[in-house]
Amino acid sequence: MSLDLFGLMWLGTGYLSLLFLCATAVDRGWLPQRLVRHPAVHTLALGVYASAWAIHGSLEFASRYGFGYLAYYLGVAGAFLLASVLLVPIQRLTRTHQLSSLADLFAFRFRSRWVGTLMTVVSLLAVLPLLALQIQTMGEAIHRLSGSASPSLLALGFSLLIALFAMLFGARHLDQHARHDGLLVAIALESVVKLVAMLALGGIALFSVFNGPADLQSWLDGAGHVHQTRMAQLDAGQWRTLLLLFFAAAFLMPHMFHVTFAEPLDRRTLLQSSWALPLFLLLMALPIPLIIWASQRLGVDEAGTGAAYLAFQLSSAGWVQGLAFIAGLAAASGTMIIISLALSGMVLNHMVLVAHPPIAQPDLYGWLRWLRRGLIAAVIVAGWLFYRLVGVYHDLSALGLASFVGIAQCLPGMLALLYWPGANRKGMVSGLSVGVVIWLAGLWVPLLTSYQGLVLLPPGFAALAGDPAWYSVALVSLAANILTFILVSLATPTSTGERAAAEACSVDAVVRPMRLPLAAANGAEFKQRLSPALGQDVASREVDRALEALAISPLEARPYALRRLRDRIQANLSGLMGPSVAQDIVDRCLPYQHDGPVASEDIHFVENRLEAYRSRLTGLARELDSLRRYHRRTLTRLPVGLCAFGEDGELLMWNDALASLSGISGDAVLGAHRDTLPSPWGELLGEILATPQERLYKKPVRLARGEHFLTLHRAGLQGEQGEDGGHVILVEDHSDMKWLEDELIHATRLASIGQLATGVAHEIGNPVTGISSLAQNLRHDSDDPATRETAEQIQSLTDRISQIVGSLVGFAHGGRHVTGGDLARTEMKTVIDEALHLIRLARSGDAIDYVTHCGAEHAVLGDAQRLQQVMINLLSNARDASEAGARVIIEAEAQAPHLHLSITDQGSGIDPAVRDHLFEPFTTTKPAGEGTGLGLPLVYSIIAEHNGHIDIESPPAGRASGTRIHLWLPLYRDCDESPHEPDPDR
């Protein structure tokens, strides 16, 4: 022996210390996060599958069955090749519901804590032989290399070191879904170590024992051929059964389930591992035949159990033997660490916490942490005891295959969980029980005794009588398991809860949660209600953690948000203490109100899920989803406000137009009850839902942007059977229309006054004419100068009355449309004077000084009345913009073929942002209620009808303030004389 006991102890302890150092370096942040979180780390951690079986078990198996040993690698490679259809759905389930073990998953799907307990017991029984295998390889390696008489005690020492590592770095976070970076990096390092060691051993075999591949091939064709022909061959059935067993182990073995699903591995990395893990396993498997052939050439071929340790015989050099020892230790320790972590979690959640629920535990987190650590140690010690009592008498193949056949009993349940919603608990438990009993009797119990296993071969299976026990037991137990499972599931009823869980687990189903109101109204009440079960501190921390994860406020009262909060708390508690206990606590403390309206599907949640799963939809489902998205987009982008309520008053839709009108985003209100919507929407929508009419017309509502007039339409959303399905409400903003209606009424009233004014003018005209005639007569008839002066004054005043009445009549007739036939020579001076005259009638116009520079020669081709309206509007604006005592200048200048008129005021000017829109209707610079916003558009329209144009200059060139309006109207030419009679009203 080249290595003494001390050297081996130093090597083993040194290697395990390296693991401690590596994990500590990661947890203390000494290594860069980029490296620690690299996808390759997680893929390498999946290499934990390559346990001591991959080193020693494969050598033993290959020495008996040749390439049959490849089944161990190809089985798991096949499972990872199907990552997208097999592993990703399991990962989605475990992630969504925070399920960290096979027992959690089965307990969730089959809605029973006892199912979880049963799965834990089965996993524990199945894994014990595998744990014993790991420890046996360590003990046997020590014994063979050092000749130690008590290898089992040394193996115990190594096992306790491994347990200490798992307790320190694997139970750091109580949430079993938290990422254990230190642990993962250490396991990845172990994968690298065993891979490098195996490749080195293969290299030694190929290049040291043989002189390269050509020498090896010639040896195989020559002297080595005899060795190969002596080897037994697996028949096709045995090979396929082995493939199936190792395929199942890839995701059912607790350590593989833990690394693949409990550690937060992202989906992309999992899919990447579909080729990366098989590549790793290919490299691990490649040296196995090389080592065997090299040892055969060296003449150290050992039959039976000795074949497992052929790597130690490759060379007498200490470093080569040390390399082989480290390869085995790395493989065994990684598997033991993860198995102990996975099993401790299962035992804690499904045995300890079920038997002793943590009701109001004073220090729940601390209690759980120490319980977990104790269980980790207990699992490793149980493995060592199994090795001491049983394992030592059996070869690696017997131990390993007993383990793999045992765990394969969970395969029917797992496949049904994913692909058969009709499966039920009774069927699964019956099938599993039958399969496990056959397995225990045929393979597991014989490990404990020296008796042959009891292999019960039913009629039709007699051909298996001469085959190895593992093969017969695997086939019979799995067949009985599947048959019983199917028959019992078909023959017995399935509970509602199980059916709902089955839909949640089924690969093709989207979870369809129901909308039920919760008894708790907000986050504070959640804490209060959870306190009796979890203690005040833990309840508060768990609720805060869930609120933070969902990014919702503690005061959030939307039923939708509260349901998500409840789900999140249940998922978090599930990660802490398993789904059974978590569900029990949440159901008890945070119950739904079942006395409300009948629950219906949570459409908003379903839509979110569909969006998330879109990439998984194909064919018809994808087409239907595209159609759904189109209709959804149509409703969302509808330029009219739209919202929809469920029959329980919960808001299900709030489109963009309504969000824009209300200033409230959909995310803030979706899922809220209509009574809790912000004012005035809660009251308004409540009114339309409560009223028997299906329409509310022009309801005045005060919103942030002022008063609006909203018209609401409501329609029922009856289901296919006529049942109530809630309501959809259209919200139209009729504010502009209402304003136009008011303006129309006002204009109509003004038109009436105009007509009245015409009549009054006619009636006043006669007496005024009489008064004027009488005054004229008086002036002629009287010689008294005072009387003549009085008569002249009376005549002057009656002229003024006539002029005022004439102006009023003229303005009243000014609203009609201009046609070419109405255009005539119009002196602008007269038009301006009359406009000023009318403006001065208003008291506010008195203080303005109007200066007119326009002569009688400035005549245009136009409609005098319409142009008078133009001047009134423009001069009124100039007056309104001017301070008292300011001056408004009106200038005219002939610029053939136009007359250029300008009106300049000394007001404050016009904001440039408004200036460009002044000719658009409803644009005004005046205070609310004073300006209509129609004056300038009317001016623009009249000027355009005259083939003129208008421009605004503000401030005018060379001035700091004020506004100048420029008008260009066609100059009158003699040839423009209209054949029509002049307007009789003029």
Place this chain on the structure above:
Amino acid sequence: MYVYRIMLFLVFGGYLLSPLLMSGWANPEMAWYRPFLIWAGLIALTLWLEKKRKLDERR
């Protein structure tokens, strides 16, 4: 999703035909590394399908 079906077909096809791999151990006419070459080819195919799947999902 169509890529998934190809993978399913590949795995089950491989499962049925895989016993042929074992016959090579004692067969002097076959190179000892041929099973590993086939396996490596399968890995390369998976890698290619994985890239196809990414493109498929991106669409």
